Amino acid sequence: MAEHELNKGYWAIRNSVAFEDDADLHCLLIQGREAFKVLDQVCPCNVFLQNGQMKHTLLLDETAVPFADVYVCRNREDAYLLGYWSSSVELVDWITRHQGALTEYSITDLNESHGFLTLNGPYAWELCANALGTAILGMPYLSVMPLKPGMVFRAGITGEYGYHLMVPAEHKDEWTGILTSAGKSFDLEVTGSADRAQCSLENFFFDLNREGQYGLTPPELQLQWRLSRQKTAYPGSGAMQELREKGWDRRVTCFITKNPVRVNDEVFYENDPVGQVLSAGYSPLRKEYVGKALIRKPFWHAGLNCFQVNCQVLETISTPVIDNRSIHVNFNLDSYFTREENEDGAV
Amino acid sequence: MQTDLKEKIELRESVLHDVAEILISALHLKIQAVDLDPDTPLFGTGLGLDSVDSVVFIVELESRFNITISEAEGRRALRTVNSIIDLVISKKQDNG
Numbered sequence: 001m002a003e004h005e006l007n008k009g010y011w012a013i014r015n016s017v018a019f020e021d022d023a024d025l026h027c028l029l030i031q032g033r034e035a036f037k038v039l040d041q042v043c044p045c046n047v048f049l050q051n052g053q054m055k056h057t058l059l060l061d062e063t064a065v066p067f068a069d070v071y072v073c074r075n076r077e078d079a080y081l082l083g084y085w086s087s088s089v090e091l092v093d094w095i096t097r098h099q100g101a102l103t104e105y106s107i108t109d110l111n112e113s114h115g116f117l118t119l120n121g122p123y124a125w126e127l128c129a130n131a132l133g134t135a136i137l138g139m140p141y142l143s144v145m146p147l148k149p150g151m152v153f154r155a156g157i158t159g160e161y162g163y164h165l166m167v168p169a170e171h172k173d174e175w176t177g178i179l180t181s182a183g184k185s186f187d188l189e190v191t192g193s194a195d196r197a198q199c200s201l202e203n204f205f206f207d208l209n210r211e212g213q214y215g216l217t218p219p220e221l222q223l224q225w226r227l228s229r230q231k232t233a234y235p236g237s238g239a240m241q242e243l244r245e246k247g248w249d250r251r252v253t254c255f256i257t258k259n260p261v262r263v264n265d266e267v268f269y270e271n272d273p274v275g276q277v278l279s280a281g282y283s284p285l286r287k288e289y290v291g292k293a294l295i296r297k298p299f300w301h302a303g304l305n306c307f308q309v310n311c312q313v314l315e316t317i318s319t320p321v322i323d324n325r326s327i328h329v330n331f332n333l334d335s336y337f338t339r340e341e342n343e344d345g346a347v
Numbered sequence: 348m349q350t351d352l353k354e355k356i357e358l359r360e361s362v363l364h365d366v367a368e369i370l371i372s373a374l375h376l377k378i379q380a381v382d383l384d385p386d387t388p389l390f391g392t393g394l395g396l397d398s399v400d401s402v403v404f405i406v407e408l409e410s411r412f413n414i415t416i417s418e419a420e421g422r423r424a425l426r427t428v429n430s431i432i433d434l435v436i437s438k439k440q441d442n443g
Binding site (some may be wrong): 025056141147204219222223224225229230244249253255269298299301302303304306318319320327328 | 348349352355356359360377378379381382383384385386387388391392393395405416426429430431432433436
């Protein structure tokens with residue numbers, strides 16, 4: 001079987017558009033006069049957003065280890081917490097425990113009433129514009145727009161154009177039909193979490209289920225940009241402060257290697273262990289394995305090809321490890337139907 | 348540690364330091380150099396730079412490192428701090 005046949009979902013994310021009934025995504029609606037104040041209390045960054053904006057951040061436990069990978073979103077006076085975490089019941093309980101004197105807000109778990117349909121790919125914008133209307137074209141990255149009925153979030157963790165459609169559960173099948181039917185002319189493929197995870201790995205997005213399982217802090221995960229240095233009071237702020245004073249001596253670094261590697265394999269420089277593989281997957285586009293390893297200082301830099309894993313060469317590399325087609329697709333000039341002429345768009 | 352590896356690491360650290368300085372002084376980012384992780388995205392998410400910032404950033408990189416960056420090179424490299432470091436190192440090596 002040809003490689004394209006084996007990895008149809010992956011190639012659709014990279015070259016056309018992929019549809020996913022996204023069961024991993026969670027969403028909480030926070031309403032009330034103190035909705036943003038309570039989010040400000042628990043988030044490690046500024047969350048007072050303009051209408052329609054989204055911000056990518058983390059929620060940290062008291063040891064500054066992330067337990068939720070979230071976007072804070074604003075639609076008029078409503079706040080949405082969208083993202084990946086293990087239990088919404090536990091998250092709501094955690095927010096309540098950290099609310100302090102703030103009580104004028106309510107939280108609704110939208111997964112109880114809504115479904116999530118995700119489109120990823122360099123031409124996801126074009127399919128969305130066809131199926132939902134051209135207003136989609138005005139949505140910048142990290143923005144939110146009401147959909148009748150539901151919401152559209154422009155985000156994604158694949159490095160390509162990404163749209164999450166949150167639709168009422170009773171309309172999910174209808175929307176699935178609309179999108180997959182409109183997607184036929186865009187060579188849409190139905191994909192799943194494994195293809196999404198591989199693309200996310202190639203673009204160095206944080207994955208709570210991979211490197212998020214090792215008790216690592218934002219500096220070790222290279223996620224300090226999700227926090228604000230100006231903000232000093234939030235859950236985990238004490239541990240972050242201590243870490244910044246003490247420093248850290250290991251960092252998640254992206255690597256490539258020609259041979260299969262397994263999670264927890266040791267990384268060596270000469271005969272000394274310098275790190276550990278945290279995640280890895282075969283990249284059909286690069287035709288080699290891509291992964292993340294926790295490498296100790298001073299070996300934690302990209303661009304070093306002096307390491308071994310299972311007696312094979314492991315090279316650290318700058319991210320993202322691919323040149324995403326979406327970066328080269330300008331929706332004023334390019335279309336899925338002119339992609340062959342768009343030479344710059346070749347990945 | 349072998350000398351060539353030590354030199355490579357020192358070079359990357361030095362370029363990272365200079366890139367952080369540009370981001371803080373020329374682009375007025377409210378961060379400290381120690382907060383700048385090398386795989387931080389530059390645009391959209393991450394540092395949240397915009398198209399105006401990218402012009403200023405390229406000009407400052409060219410001036411600081413005495414290199415020339417074409418539009419196509421800039422477009423490919425302006426992804427993360429590390430991809431910029433790769434470009435600067437490759438340009439410096441080309442310049443001898």
